[in-house]
Amino acid sequence: MENFICKTCGVEYAESESPPERCPICEDPRQYVGWEGQEWTTMAQLKADGYKNDVRQEEPGLTGIGISPSFTIGQRALLVQTPGGNVLYDCISYLDDEAIAEVKRLGGIQAICFSHPHFYDSMVSWSRAFDDAPIYVPDADREHVMRPDSAIRYWDGQPLELVPGVTLIRCGGHFEGSAVLHWAAGAEGRGALFVGDSMAVVPDRRFVSFMTSYPNLIPLRADEIQAIVAAVEPYEFDRIYGGWWGRNMMSGAKEAVRRSAERYIQHIGG
Ligand SMILES: [Zn+2]
Ligand SMILES: [Zn+2]
Numbered sequence: 001m002e003n004f005i006c007k008t009c010g011v012e013y014a015e016s017e018s019p020p021e022r023c024p025i026c027e028d029p030r031q032y033v034g035w036e037g038q039e040w041t042t043m044a045q046l047k048a049d050g051y052k053n054d055v056r057q058e059e060p061g062l063t064g065i066g067i068s069p070s071f072t073i074g075q076r077a078l079l080v081q082t083p084g085g086n087v088l089y090d091c092i093s094y095l096d097d098e099a100i101a102e103v104k105r106l107g108g109i110q111a112i113c114f115s116h117p118h119f120y121d122s123m124v125s126w127s128r129a130f131d132d133a134p135i136y137v138p139d140a141d142r143e144h145v146m147r148p149d150s151a152i153r154y155w156d157g158q159p160l161e162l163v164p165g166v167t168l169i170r171c172g173g174h175f176e177g178s179a180v181l182h183w184a185a186g187a188e189g190r191g192a193l194f195v196g197d198s199m200a201v202v203p204d205r206r207f208v209s210f211m212t213s214y215p216n217l218i219p220l221r222a223d224e225i226q227a228i229v230a231a232v233e234p235y236e237f238d239r240i241y242g243g244w245w246g247r248n249m250m251s252g253a254k255e256a257v258r259r260s261a262e263r264y265i266q267h268i269g270g
Helices: 043-048 097-105 123-129 139-144 222-232 253-267
Strands: 052-059 062-068 077-082 085-089 111-113 135-138 152-155 160-163 166-170 179-183 192-196 211-213 239-242
Touching (some): 052 097, 077 179, 111 123, 166 222, 179 222
Parallel strands (some): 192 239
Antiparallel strands (some): 062 077, 077 085
């Protein structure tokens, strides 16, 4: 029995003897099936293929963990370290012994949560490597869980303080359960927001953007964008960490979110 991993979206599946027939995550209009057809790999195959975890400090108390060379969507997870425990926001497909040792040295993982289902990836394998850390999945997105597990706790979408000063906030948009994570002590105490692609830091790093589908370029409606802005409004933050290496907005982020939403809504004629 194997836990097969989709080679296009990177999501790990429940144990099976042979690869699943289809990947519902990729068949969803927000993603796409690979051009060579549905293909699968496994954690052991990724290791044999030479993949490694890439662990880097983003700022004191915040560590990024990616995969090198880039695999599937190419995102990196974020591990926020606090005196009350560590939280992993977003996940990746691969986890090697070196990364496990480094994360343990940083204090392990007390909770795992996500921006959205494209980044659930190998969440159960990660949880098992860190004492069955609880995995928070919004109730609204439970149909997108491809490897059910007893570590998964379905969450009603109300703001949830996972450890003191680290709060999971549902904002919707890209997925109904899309969420951001607020770290009050981040950015030297000015507050930081982790967003994945609940809002995407664009290459100029002065704006964010919003999409129903990023690969297929399906925009969001004005009311959905306004709901995202409203969800983060009660929180103080000066910095945004996006879902990919370097896609960060180092200061002025709260005002940039408002400005970005206005610009976008103007362009879609709202
Ligand atoms: Zn897939
Ligand atoms: Zn996505």
